[in-house]
Amino acid sequence: MLGKRDTRRPARLRCHLLLGGAFLLLLASSALSCPARCECSAQTKSVSCHRKRLPSIPEGVPIETRALDLSKNKLRLVTAYNFSSFLQLEDLDLSDNLISVVEPGCFHSNLALRSLNLRSNQLMLVAKGVLTGLTNLTHLDLSHNRLLVFISQRAFTGLLGIQSLTLERSNLTVVPTDALSHLHNLIELHMRFLSVSFLKPFSFKRLTRLRHLEMDFWPLLETLPPLSLHGLNLTTLLCLGGNPLVCDCRLLWLLSSHRPASLQILDIQPECSAPQHLLGKSLRDLKEPLVSRYMTCTKPRIGPNATQLLMADEGQPARLSCTVEGAPRPSVVWITPHRRYLNVGVQSVFFPFGVFCTNINVTVD
Secondary structure (H helix, E strand, C coil): CCCCCCCHHHHHHHHHHHHHHHHHHHHHHHHHHCCCCEEEEECEEEEEECCCCCCCCCCCCCCCCCCCECCCCCCCCCCCCCCCCCCCCCCECCCCCCCCCEEECCCCCCCCCEEEECCCCCCCCCCCCCCCCCCCEEEEEECCCCCEEEEECCCCCCCCCCEECCCCCCCCCCCCCHHHHCCHHHHECCCCCCCCCCCCCCCCCCCCCCCEEEEECCCCCCCCCCCHCCCCCCCCEEEEECEEEEECCHHHCCCCCCCCCEEEEEEECCCCECCCHCCCCEEHHHHHHHHHHHCCEEEECCCCCCCCCCCCCCCCEEEEEEEEECCCCCCCCCEEECCCCCCCHHHEEECHHHHHEEEEEECCC
């Protein structure tokens, strides 16, 4: 009929207005929300909770956050759900906390993440799966984790974007060769102040794009065999200063006259800790006739040693000694007549003039 009004349209319009208003309110609250005690910037989409003594990840971090600073707090654990909502996160700083556990898969949703800082925590290991999903990550800092002793062979699997990795001042005693071999685009590797005593052949295999390698201030490293760096591109910049290198034939390849011209030694120049005639001399300054006279190697030789008769009570130490010669200093192991090796490494002492002594605990089989 002509006089009848349709009352359904205003109700439908009011419904649309209410939904639209709720949606706008949701967007506004998301843009304006900020965790208590933290500082937020809507313009840069960053959240800083630096030095707030937080025991856990705070609530209220906007999901569109791109940079999140949680450094210098009291975080102990990173779970699989802490960052799963932050799909746009590009920069995450978790340094200077108490983190000892990072659960596998905890970053699987953070595909946009480019920088991850876990410096100065209490990590003991980096397990397989912890960094899964970070295909766009370019910078990773695991330094100053003084309890870190192990990196899984597959810890870095899939991290094809990594360009810079920092492992310095951890408790690693060997180069994690198999783990590093997955980082095909790595350009900078920082490994200063480690307790690595030797380098295996091909320690840096498959790192063909590496251009900067820091392995200085390793107090236990006495030599650098040429095969240890085999596989690196020869334009690599190398930092070796502060290592107690023994200047014998094993280092000839590093001298200016032997080293590839494209391989540059930067920063502090490595110096000789032995032999005595070369003590304190820089590798850069070693020239003839010093090289031919002192940078030599001789085969190990056991001197004449008479059969020793030792008597000791069970459980008490007994001292064995022998005379050995060789440069570099030979390694000595003791074998029983039954071909059993004696584990005496930490009790052994090398004296001048090639006399080697060791203490063993007497046991009865």
